[in-house]
Amino acid sequence: MNQSIDHTSIKIFEDFYQKEFSSDVTSSHWQEVGGHRAALTSEKKIKLSGWGFGSFRENSLKIKVKYIIESILTDFLINKYRAKQSSLSAAKTVAKRNMRYFDFDCVKQALSLDLIESYISIEAIKTVCIIGDGYGFFGSMLKLKYPHIKILSVNLGRTLLFDSYYTNQVSTRFNTTYVTEESTGEADFYFLPAENYHLIEKFNIELFVNIASMQEMNNTVINNYFDLIKRNPASDKYFYCCNRVNKTLPDGEVTKIHHYPWSGFKILHKSTCPWYQKFPIGKPPFWRNFDGQIDHVFAKVEKQLES
Ligand SMILES: C[S@@+](CC[C@H](N)C(=O)[O-])C[C@H]1O[C@@H](n2cnc3c(N)ncnc32)[C@H](O)[C@@H]1O
Numbered sequence: 199m200n201q202s203i204d205h206t207s208i209k210i211f212e213d214f215y216q217k218e219f220s221s222d223v224t225s226s227h228w229q230e231v232g233g234h235r236a237a238l239t240s241e242k243k244i245k246l247s248g249w250g251f252g253s254f255r256e257n258s259l260k261i262k263v264k265y266i267i268e269s270i271l272t273d274f275l276i277n278k279y280r281a282k283q284s285s286l287s288a289a290k291t292v293a294k295r296n297m298r299y300f301d302f303d304c305v306k307q308a309l310s311l312d313l314i315e316s317y318i319s320i321e322a323i324k325t326v327c328i329i330g331d332g333y334g335f336f337g338s339m340l341k342l343k344y345p346h347i348k349i350l351s352v353n354l355g356r357t358l359l360f361d362s363y364y365t366n367q368v369s370t371r372f373n374t375t376y377v378t379e380e381s382t383g384e385a386d387f388y389f390l391p392a393e394n395y396h397l398i399e400k401f402n403i404e405l406f407v408n409i410a411s412m413q414e415m416n417n418t419v420i421n422n423y424f425d426l427i428k429r430n431p432a433s434d435k436y437f438y439c440c441n442r443v444n445k446t447l448p449d450g451e452v453t454k455i456h457h458y459p460w461s462g463f464k465i466l467h468k469s470t471c472p473w474y475q476k477f478p479i480g481k482p483p484f485w486r487n488f489d490g491q492i493d494h495v496f497a498k499v500e501k502q503l504e505s
Contacts, residue, residue, distance in 0.1 A: 203244040204366040206374040206389055207359055211236055211244065214355035214391065223392045224354055226449035227414045234356050248360050251332035255299040264480075265299065271478035271485070272302050275309075279473050285311045288342040292335055295368045302477050307336045309473050310409055310494070311343070314438050317466050317496055320344050323404045325432075327352060329423060330392075330411025334365035337387060341372065348386060350377075350401050355391035362389045392419075398426045406437045410474075410492070412458065413442040416451050424459045428499055437463065440471050440494035455493050463497035470494075 203211070213219065215236045234248035255261050262269070276286065285308040293300040314320070320340075327350040328337050337349040351361050365387055366374055375381060377390040377397055390397055406427050412420050427437055441455045471494040476485040 202242045203363065204374065206376045207244070207363045207366060209376040210355065210359045210362055210389060210391070211238070214359060219355065219393065221354065221393045223395060223419050225414055225416045225419065226447045226451070234360070236359055244363065246360060246363060248357065251357055252303045253301060254333055255301065257293070257297050257299045261299050265301065267480040267484070268301060268478040272305050275302070275305055275473055279309050281305065281308050282312050284343060285339070288339045291342055292338045292368055296333065296364050304335065306474050307339060307409065310438065310440060311339065313467070313494070314496060318436055320347070324348060325350060325401055325403050326405045326407060327398060327401065327403045329406065329408045331361050332357070334361040336407060336409065337361070338365050338368040341386060348388070350388045350390060350398065350403065352390045352392050352395055352398065355393050358389055358391050395423070395426065399429065402432045403430050404432045404435055408438070409440045412439065413445045413453060415453070416447065417453055420453060421459055428462050435499040436496065437499070438494070438496050440474065440492060443491040443493050445490060455495065460497065462500055464500045465495060465497045467496040468493070
């Protein structure tokens, strides 16, 4: 990708690609895989290459032909889990505007949105916090489906550039801002580097979403996010969490979704995430298991903790 860059992305680029910074929220996993590259090729263009946060294939004829079997298998998933047309349509629009091939990674996000919608009315929600999105996909899909919603997107500073950049590519109408201690004002999307994640407390959030991201954090950071969720000033708060049942980080630390600090939550849904156990591949046996079981939990915060 090599397109015009927006103001929010420029600020993130300056802070996380042009300056030294420290990050005590980067786990041993992300120290290993987080070597994304970004370069300004002229005043208004940027070249990005990143990995480790989902597939992003260019939507070319060559790719369409190459991945045709995966595409058929992905359609099978859409039918099997009866993905809602409205979610699929938003997801397809995001992929199209990002010139991204619509694949399993996009479909799984639409299916997660459907699950959330089976428990709550998103019409009643004003602000959603997405922790560890990736190409801004879930946030953009949600915003296209529910234009009234404001999105707070939190990610490691270097990955946040991808969230911000690709979100800005979805619509020039999206008003985006970079969150700092000093920032104020209204926007459609607020991009917050996880290095400053305590600033989540500046926002009233009714729904938090985390897909395949806490599994790559260490337990201290997971606990801190849970604390921020429980303490958030919104009166009714929900959390959708879809992560590995068991994951060992490169430094040996083990994290387990069912050992996250769920006290203070009323669990509304807890199961193996049925569409997120295997991913499609283009040759027999056509489906390959992820490295471990992935479960999902949808919960409501029961009580506000004392500060
Ligand atoms: C495997 S990717 C998942 C991306 C996307 N949610 C998906 O399901 O395809 C993990 C994401 O977690 C993010 N992440 C890692 N550590 C984080 C932290 N401490 N705070 C917020 N996001 C983090 C990564 O940058 C990346 O975007």
